[in-house]
Amino acid sequence: MEVVIAPAGELARLAADAVQGLLTARPGVVLGLATGSSPLAVYDELARRHAEEGLSFARARAFMLDEYVGLAADHPQRYRNVIDKEFAARVDLAPGAVRGPDGLAEDLPAACAAYEADIAQAGGVDLQLLGIGTDGHIAFNEPGSSLASRTRIKTLTRQTREDNARFFGGSVEQVPRHCLTQGLATIMSARHLVLLASGRAKAEAVHQLVEGPISAMWPATIMQTHPHATVLVDDAAASRLQLADYYRQTYAGKPDWQGL
Numbered sequence: 001m002e003v004v005i006a007p008a009g010e011l012a013r014l015a016a017d018a019v020q021g022l023l024t025a026r027p028g029v030v031l032g033l034a035t036g037s038s039p040l041a042v043y044d045e046l047a048r049r050h051a052e053e054g055l056s057f058a059r060a061r062a063f064m065l066d067e068y069v070g071l072a073a074d075h076p077q078r079y080r081n082v083i084d085k086e087f088a089a090r091v092d093l094a095p096g097a098v099r100g101p102d103g104l105a106e107d108l109p110a111a112c113a114a115y116e117a118d119i120a121q122a123g124g125v126d127l128q129l130l131g132i133g134t135d136g137h138i139a140f141n142e143p144g145s146s147l148a149s150r151t152r153i154k155t156l157t158r159q160t161r162e163d164n165a166r167f168f169g170g171s172v173e174q175v176p177r178h179c180l181t182q183g184l185a186t187i188m189s190a191r192h193l194v195l196l197a198s199g200r201a202k203a204e205a206v207h208q209l210v211e212g213p214i215s216a217m218w219p220a221t222i223m224q225t226h227p228h229a230t231v232l233v234d235d236a237a238a239s240r241l242q243l244a245d246y247y248r249q250t251y252a253g254k255p256d257w258q259g260l
C-alpha cells in the first residue's frame with residue numbers, strides 16, 4: 001500500500017495522472033467511479049484535461065460503486081444522477097458507457113447479480129476511485145460487512161445517514177435506509193485501488209485503513225491485502241498516521257517517472 005500525504009490539489013492531479021496514463025495506454029479502459037465529495041476534484045481535473053487538452057474517454061467504460069435504494073429516477077441525489085452531473089456529462093464517455101447498480105429494480109438481488117456479471121463481462125475494473133466513510137466504510141460496505149462480499153443490499157448505519165444528510169437538506173430522515181453496493185471482494189477485484197481522503201473527520205478511518213488490524217469492523221482495512229492500493233490523503237486526514245514521517249520521506253524520494 002502506498003500512502004501519499006500532499007495538499008488536496010496535488011492529490012487530485014496524481015489520481016488524474018493515473019487515469020490518464022491508463023487511457024493513453026489503452027483507450028478501452030474500465031474505470032471504477034465513486035460518489036461523495038472526495039473524488040470531486042479528480043473529476044474536475046479530468047474534465048479540465050478533456051476540455052483543454054483533448055483527453056478522451058470515448059472508448060472507456062465505467063462502473064459505479066453503489067446506489068441508494070428507492071430514490072426516484074430524477075432525484076438529484078440518486079448516485080446515477082450525481083455521477084452524470086459531476087463527471088460523465090463533462091467528458092465524452094459514450095452513451096451507456098457508465099453502469100451502476102439499479103436501486104429501482106423490482107428484484108434487487110437479481111439486479112445485484114446482473115451487475116456483478118456486467119463487471120466480469122467487461123473484463124473487470126482497471127482503476128477504482130474510492131472515498132472512505134468516517135466509520136471506515138468503502139462504497140457502502142458498513143462495519144461488519146463480509147470481507148468476501150459481492151454486490152448486495154445493505155442497510156446504512158445511522159452514522160452514514162447523518163454524514164450524508166448534508167446532501168438531503170440536512171435531514172437524516174430524507175436519507176434512504178438501504179443501498180446496493182459492490183462488495184468488498186468486488187472492489188478488491190479491481191486492478192488498482194486509488195482512495196482519496198481529506199479532513200480531520202477522516203483521520204481515524206485513514207489510520208485504521210493503513211495501520212490497523214484487518215477487520216470487518218473497519219471494512220477499508222481489507223485494502224491492506226491488495227497488491228496495488230494507493231491512499232492519497234491531505235495533512236488533516238493523515239494526522240493520526242503513526243508512520244506519517246516515513247510515508248512523507250518515501251514519497252519525497254520517489255522518482256517522477258514512477259507514477260502511482
Ligand SMILES: N[C@@H]1[C@@H](O)[C@H](O)[C@@H](COP(=O)(O)O)O[C@@H]1O
Pocket residue numbers: 034035036037038039065066130131132133134137138139140160164
Ligand atoms: N457511498 C459513499 C462512499 O463511496 C463515500 O466514500 C463516502 C464518503 O463520502 P465523502 O467523500 O463525501 O466524505 O460517502 C458515501 O457513503
